[in-house]
Amino acid sequence: MSSPLSREEVAKVAKLARLRITDAELEQFTEQLGQILEHANDMTSLNLADVEPTGHPFGLINVMREDVVRPSVDRDAVLAEAPDAEGGRFGVPRIMGEAP
Amino acid sequence: MTLPSGWEMVVGLEIHTELKTATKMFCGCANSFGSEPNTNICPVCLGLPGSLPVLNKMAVELAMAIGVALHCTIAPSTFHRKNYFYPDMPKDFQISQYDLPINSRGYLDLPDGSQISVERAHLEEDTGKSTHLGGSGRIHGADRSVVDYNRSGVPLVEIVSGPDIRSSTQARAYASEVRGILIATGASDGRMEEGSMRIDANVSVRKSGQPFGTRCEIKNLNSLRSLQRAIDYEALRQIDVLEDGGSIRQETRHWDENQGETSTMRTKEEAEDYRYFREPDLVELSPDQAWQDRVRAALPPMPAARRARLELLLGEPTEAQRDAVGTVVELELDQFVIAAAESNLDVSLAVARAANEIAAAINNVGRLSVESFVATVSMEQSGKLSATQAKKVLGELLENGGDPVAIAKSMGFEQMGAQALGELVAQCIAENPSEWQRYRDGDEKLSQFFIGLVMKLTKGQANGKAVIAELQQRK
Numbered sequence: 033m034s035s036p037l038s039r040e041e042v043a044k045v046a047k048l049a050r051l052r053i054t055d056a057e058l059e060q061f062t063e064q065l066g067q068i069l070e071h072a073n074d075m076t077s078l079n080l081a082d083v084e085p086t087g088h089p090f091g092l093i094n095v096m097r098e099d100v101v102r103p104s105v106d107r108d109a110v111l112a113e114a115p116d117a118e119g120g121r122f123g124v125p126r127i128m129g130e131a132p
Numbered sequence: 133m134t135l136p137s138g139w140e141m142v143v144g145l146e147i148h149t150e151l152k153t154a155t156k157m158f159c160g161c162a163n164s165f166g167s168e169p170n171t172n173i174c175p176v177c178l179g180l181p182g183s184l185p186v187l188n189k190m191a192v193e194l195a196m197a198i199g200v201a202l203h204c205t206i207a208p209s210t211f212h213r214k215n216y217f218y219p220d221m222p223k224d225f226q227i228s229q230y231d232l233p234i235n236s237r238g239y240l241d242l243p244d245g246s247q248i249s250v251e252r253a254h255l256e257e258d259t260g261k262s263t264h265l266g267g268s269g270r271i272h273g274a275d276r277s278v279v280d281y282n283r284s285g286v287p288l289v290e291i292v293s294g295p296d297i298r299s300s301t302q303a304r305a306y307a308s309e310v311r312g313i314l315i316a317t318g319a320s321d322g323r324m325e326e327g328s329m330r331i332d333a334n335v336s337v338r339k340s341g342q343p344f345g346t347r348c349e350i351k352n353l354n355s356l357r358s359l360q361r362a363i364d365y366e367a368l369r370q371i372d373v374l375e376d377g378g379s380i381r382q383e384t385r386h387w388d389e390n391q392g393e394t395s396t397m398r399t400k401e402e403a404e405d406y407r408y409f410r411e412p413d414l415v416e417l418s419p420d421q422a423w424q425d426r427v428r429a430a431l432p433p434m435p436a437a438r439r440a441r442l443e444l445l446l447g448e449p450t451e452a453q454r455d456a457v458g459t460v461v462e463l464e465l466d467q468f469v470i471a472a473a474e475s476n477l478d479v480s481l482a483v484a485r486a487a488n489e490i491a492a493a494i495n496n497v498g499r500l501s502v503e504s505f506v507a508t509v510s511m512e513q514s515g516k517l518s519a520t521q522a523k524k525v526l527g528e529l530l531e532n533g534g535d536p537v538a539i540a541k542s543m544g545f546e547q548m549g550a551q552a553l554g555e556l557v558a559q560c561i562a563e564n565p566s567e568w569q570r571y572r573d574g575d576e577k578l579s580q581f582f583i584g585l586v587m588k589l590t591k592g593q594a595n596g597k598a599v600i601a602e603l604q605q606r607k
Contacts, residue, residue: 048405050217087210092415099153099190102160107170110178118265120169121278124219126264 036069037062133300133364135337136375141367142336142344143297145359147310148290149320150258150328151194157257157287158185158227165326169280177285179223184413191287192234194319195255196419196427198289199235201313201434202250208418209234209254211411219279220259228256228290230408234417240293240313241436242305243458249294260284289319295334295344300363304356307331312435312462324355331359335366337374345370346380350394352387362387366394435461442469445479453480456487463494471502472509482509489523493530500529508536515598518590521545545593553586553594557602560585572607579603 042062046053053061107120116123135141153163159176175183199206212230233254240248260281291310297303311329314320322329336347350366353359365387370380385394433441442457443449449457460469465486472482485505490497508529512522517540528539560582561568571578579600586594 044405045407048215048407087410088412088415090415093208093418095187095415096189096192097160097186099155099188100160101155101162102174104161104172104174107168107173110173111170116276118278120171121263121280122170122219124262124277124279126275126277 036073037066135367136371138339139337139367139371140298140340141300141363142295142338142347143300143303143363144295144334144347145293145297145303145307146290146332146334147293147307148288148330148332149198149314149322151191151287151289151319152321153188153190153194153287155188155190156285157188157191157255158285159183161285163286164282165328167282170282172282173284177222177281179221185227185411187414187417188287191255192417192419193427194287194317195234195253195289196424197317197431198253198291198314198319199238200424200428200431201317202235202238202240202253202291202310204235204238204250204253206235206419206424208232208416210416211255211414212408213411214256214406214408216406218259219277220262220284222260222281222284226257226259227411227414229254234419240306240309242302242309243436243439243454244302244305246302248296248302248306251292251294253289253291256288256290258283258286258288295336295347300360300367303333303363304360307356307359308462309435315464316432316434316438318432327354330354333359333363333366335363335370336380337367337370345374346382348380348382348394349384350387351384351397352389354389358387358389361389361392362394365392369394438466442466442479442483445469445473446483449480453483456483459487459491463491463497465490465497467502468500468505471506475506475510477506477509478513481513485509485512485522485526489526490530493527496530499531499533500526504529504534504536511536511540512595515595515601516540517545518593518595518598520592553598554602556586556589556594557582557599557606560589561603561606571603 039058039062042058042065043053046058046061111117111120111122114122150163155161156163156172156177159174161172161174161177164172176185196206209229209232211227213225214228214230215225217224233252235253236251238250238253240250242248260279261283262277262279264277265275293306297306311322311324314329315322320328324330331353333350333353334347335350336345338345348366348370350362353362366385373380381399383399384397386397387394438461439454439457442460443454446453446457460466460483468486468490469479469482473479482505485508490500490505505526508517508522508525511517511525512519517525521540521543524543525536525539525545528534528543529536564581564585567578567581571582582603583594583596583599586599587596
C-alpha cells in the first residue's frame with residue numbers, strides 16, 4: 033500500500049515549521065506520520081452519520097472572563113530573560129519584509 | 133475618477149478594528165494605546181509555554197453589537213490557530229476564527245442607496261508592533277528589529293465585505309459608514325491614524341458583464357483618502373497591464389502614500405500556508421438568544437437612522453443639505469441640531485452652522501455647549517446677528533468658550549440693532565430714488581440691490597433677511 037503522505041509534503045511541513053531535518057529523519061517521519069494518517073482513515077470505514085462532530089473533548093461552551101484589568105508582569109524581569117533588548121523592547125534579528 | 137470605457141472595477145474590503153475593551157482578548161493585560169513599550173504584557177500575550185487563553189466577555193459583546201448593526205446572523209463559533217513565523221506574534225500563531233465566525237451574512241446600506249454585503253465579521257487577536265532599526269551607529273553594528281508586545285492580544289473584529297463595491301468613491305463611503313457604526317456601537321474609536329481601524333482592499337477589474345478578474349490585495353491603507361487613491365491607482369494599473377496583453381498575478385501589494393502607487397509585496401506562490409487548526413485551549417462560543425437580545429436592545433441608533441431623523445426635521449432636504457447632515461452625523465453633532473429644532477429654530481440653519489462652523493473646529497467641540505449653539509442660531513435667525521457675525525461668535529465660542537450674548541456684545545455686533553439698520557436702509561433708499569420706485573412698483577429683484585448696498589456699508593455685518601424686512605416696512 034502506498035504511503036498516504038509523500039516525502040515532499042513532510043519536507044514542506046518541516047519548512048513551514050522552521051524545522052531542519054536530515055534525510056534519514058525525513059524518511060522516518062514520512063513513515064510515522066503516514067501511519068497516523070492511515071489510522072485516521074480507519075474512521076472513514078465507520079458509519080458516523082448519527083454522530084455529532086466533536087470540536088472539543090469537554091462539553092463546555094462559553095468559557096469567558098470579565099473585562100477586568102489584572103497586573104501585568106515586570107518588564108525588566110522579562111527583558112532580562114530575552115536574548116536581546118533595547119529601549120524596553122525585545123530585540124530580534126532584522127525583519128525582512130512585512131508581516132504575513 | 134472614471135475608468136476607461138468598458139471597464140469595471142470589483143472591490144471588496146477587509147476592515148480590522150480594535151475593540152474598546154479594558155483588557156486584551158485572552159488575558160487581563162490592559163488594552164491601551166500609547167503605553168510605555170512592553171508594560172502591558174503577561175505570559176499569555178507573550179506566548180510563554182503553559183499559559184492558557186481565556187476569552188474576554190466584553191470583546192464578544194462588542195463583536196455581537198457590530199454583527200447586529202451590520203444585520204449579520206450570530207451563530208455558534210470556534211477559534212482556530214493561524215500559524216506563521218514572525219516576531220510580532222510571539223506564539224508563532226494568531227488566534228482567529230476560521231470556518232465558523234461569530235457573525236456572518238450581513239449587509240450595510242450606504243447613504244447613496246446602494247447596499248454592500250458583509251460576508252463575515254469575526255473575532256481575532258492583534259499582533260505586536262515591530263520597529264526596524266537601521267544598522268548605522270548602533271553598538272552591535274548589525275541591522276535588527278525591536279518589538280513591543282503591548283498590542284499583542286488586543287481584541288480585533290475583522291469585517292469582510294462581499295466583492296460588491298464598484299468604485300473608489302463607494303469604497304470610501306462604505307468604509308466611512310462602517311467607521312460610523314463602529315463608533316456608534318462603542319466598539320471602537322475608529323481612529324485610523326492610531327491604527328485602531330485598518331483596511332485592506334481586494335481589487336480586480338473586468339470588462340462589463342465578464343466574470344471576476346484576478347484580484348490583488350492592497351495593504352497599508354491608513355486613511356480613507358489612501359483607500360480611495362490606492363483603489364483608483366490599482367484598478368488603472370491592472371487595466372493597463374491587461375490592455376497591453378498581459379495578465380494579473382494574484383499577489384499582495386503595498387500602498388506607498390508618498391509615491392502614490394502600489395508595489396508587489398509578495399506573490400501567491402510565496403504566500404504562507406497557515407495550517408489552520410482548532411485552538412484546543414478554547415471551547416465553542418455560543419451566545420444564547422437572551423444575550424443576543426440584550427445586545428440588540430442596548431444598541432443606540434446607527435448613523436443611517438440618525439441621518440433619517442435629521443432629514444425628517446429638514447422636510448425635503450437638498451443634495452447639499454443631505455451632505456451636511458452626513459457631516460453632522462459623522463462628527464456626532466446631532467444633539468446640536470436636535471436642540472435647535474426643539475427650540476423651534478430653522479433646522480437648515482442649524483445644520484449648516486453645525487456642518488460648517490462646528491465641523492471646522494471639531495477638536496474644540498467640547499467647549500461649545502448645546503445651549504450656546506442654540507442661542508447663537510436664535511440670534512442669527514431673529515436678525516440680531518448677521519450670518520457673518522453668527523459665524524464669528526461660534527468661532528469664538530469654540531476657541532475660548534463663554535456666553536454668546538456677551539461675546540456678541542464685546543465684538544460690537546449688537547450695534548447693528550434694528551434701529552441702526554433702519555437708519556442705514558433709509559439712507560440707501562434716499563440715495564437711490566429710482567431703484568426704490570421700481571422696487572415699490574413690484575420689482576422684487578431690487579431687494580438684492582439694497583441688500584448689497586447695506587452689506588457694503590456694514591462690511592457684511594448686516595442680516596439680509598432683516599434688510600428685506602426693513603424695505604418692506606417702508607414700501
